[in-house]
Amino acid sequence: MVVRPIGSAIFGSMGDRIGRKPVFMITIALMGLATVSVGFLPTYAQVGIWAPILLVGLRLLQGLSAGGEIGGSAIYLTEHAGNTNRGFKTSFLQLMGPLGILASTLQIALLQQWLTAEEFVTWGWRVPFWISVVLLLIAFKARIALEETPVFLELSKSNQKTEHPLLSNFRDPQTRKCMFLLFFCISAGGAVLFFCVQVYTSIFLKSSVKLPPAVVDQLIIYATLILFPLTLFAGWLSDKVGRKPVVISGLAIGAIFIQPTFQILQDLGQQYLEFPNTNSALVLIGLLLTGLSLSLALVVGPQTALLAELFPAKTRNSAATLPHNLAAGWIGGLLPLIVTWLNQQWGNDLAGLWYPTIFLASAAIVAFLYLPETKKVNLSH
Numbered sequence: 001m002v003v004r005p006i007g008s009a010i011f012g013s014m015g016d017r018i019g020r021k022p023v024f025m026i027t028i029a030l031m032g033l034a035t036v037s038v039g040f041l042p043t044y045a046q047v048g049i050w051a052p053i054l055l056v057g058l059r060l061l062q063g064l065s066a067g068g069e070i071g072g073s074a075i076y077l078t079e080h081a082g083n084t085n086r087g088f089k090t091s092f093l094q095l096m097g098p099l100g101i102l103a104s105t106l107q108i109a110l111l112q113q114w115l116t117a118e119e120f121v122t123w124g125w126r127v128p129f130w131i132s133v134v135l136l137l138i139a140f141k142a143r144i145a146l147e148e149t150p151v152f153l154e155l156s157k158s159n160q161k162t163e164h165p166l167l168s169n170f171r172d173p174q175t176r177k178c179m180f181l182l183f184f185c186i187s188a189g190g191a192v193l194f195f196c197v198q199v200y201t202s203i204f205l206k207s208s209v210k211l212p213p214a215v216v217d218q219l220i221i222y223a224t225l226i227l228f229p230l231t232l233f234a235g236w237l238s239d240k241v242g243r244k245p246v247v248i249s250g251l252a253i254g255a256i257f258i259q260p261t262f263q264i265l266q267d268l269g270q271q272y273l274e275f276p277n278t279n280s281a282l283v284l285i286g287l288l289l290t291g292l293s294l295s296l297a298l299v300v301g302p303q304t305a306l307l308a309e310l311f312p313a314k315t316r317n318s319a320a321t322l323p324h325n326l327a328a329g330w331i332g333g334l335l336p337l338i339v340t341w342l343n344q345q346w347g348n349d350l351a352g353l354w355y356p357t358i359f360l361a362s363a364a365i366v367a368f369l370y371l372p373e374t375k376k377v378n379l380s381h
Contacts, residue, residue: 001328003060004328005067007065007325008071009067009321011321012317012322014068015317015321021143021148021149023068025143025144027065027066027069030061030065031069032140035058035132035136037058039127039128039130040126041055041058068321070321070328071307071324075307075308075316078090078305078308078309079149079151079152079308083376083378083379086239086305086375088232088235088236091231091232091301094235094303094304098228099228102221102225107128111128151316154313165319166315166322175311178372179319180323182323185247186247186307187324187326189254189299189360189363190327191327191331192331192363193296193300195335196292196356200339201219202217204262209269209270209273219285219286227293227297230294230297233301234299235304238302238375239375243305243309243374247299247306248367248368250298251295251364254299254357254360255357255360259353261291261292262350263350265285268284268285272285305374307320307324309374309375335356338352338355340352342354
């Protein structure tokens with residue numbers, strides 16, 4: 001999370017200068033090699049302090065790569081999507097994160113089922129990192145076949161590229177304004193909701209409500225699966241009514257319902273523990289998780305298109321990737337720490353949720369007042 005903004009600054013500027021596709025090749029190679037290398041790291045018993053140093057170093061390389069990839073991929077996809085149904089087409093990109101979590105969770109579950117606890121700790125944990133070499137080869141081959149975006153090709157032909165795109169972004173008042181709106185309202189809002197829906201829900205139900213881990217895992221898998229169609233729906237809806245009302249709706253729903261939803265989750269969890277043979281409490285919990293997933297989907301569904309539509313073509317890559325990754329690092333990355341600290345200070349497992357509640361409410365107000373509507377923007381300009 002610390003180095004993601006650094007990666008976004010480096011690779012975002014490169015994307016504006018040398019093209020979207022070359023940066024894609026660099027970031028996937030960097031991510032793939034770092035990930036595969038984790039599976040071959042020596043243990044502490046073999047090399048001492050160098051083992052954790054090497055692990056952290058590889059994780060930093062992954063973060064550097066992610067800074068260029070996340071945001072840059074949104075620009076690439078959106079510039080290829082054309083001007084019709086752009087929100088729906090680009091919303092598919094938002095499914096990849098939850099899909100990756102599902103795939104990795106399934107891998108770990110299968111390995112823990114097949115291996116003994118000792119085998120998993122000794123060598124089994126390395127298997128997913130070894131398998132990632134297959135993903136690296138597939139991804140690299142697929143990216144070689146990709147074409148540069150028509151928008152960048154047009155910029156190259158007309159010689160409109162900027163030598164110092166990141167510096168140009170900060171000099172331009174309109175671009176600075178849009179970078180702040182992307183950071184505060186869209187990317188940070190999405191990061192806050194992602195934490196509340198995909199991360200804290202599981203922690204809360206396991207550690208506070210004390211539901212059996214297997215039951216919680218099933219509920220979280222359901223919440224992740226229901227997020228897929230809801231995200232596509234939000235992208236489609238943003239093509240019909242506009243990006244702005246959809247994003248504001250998601251922020252507002254999150255701000256209004258996070259606190260009461262977690263309170264009801266706590267009550268329903270206690271009800272299930274008292275009467276474990278009845279499934280009515282679990283059904284209601286599932287409905288509540290659907291509501292939380294809807295608020296997240298409404299923000300992230302149009303997010304991919306918005307990342308590109310907010311900025312001019314010649315500095316788009318650098319302008320979008322930096323605030324997007326800053327939001328993930330500064331807001332999303334620190335959120336678990338802040339929520340946990342507030343819970344401890346107040347002695348209440350719900351107290352920390354006032355932080356995301358207030359943040360989302362503020363983001364909704366700022367977006368309502370200042371976020372421009374972009375669904376009809378011509379990406380070539």
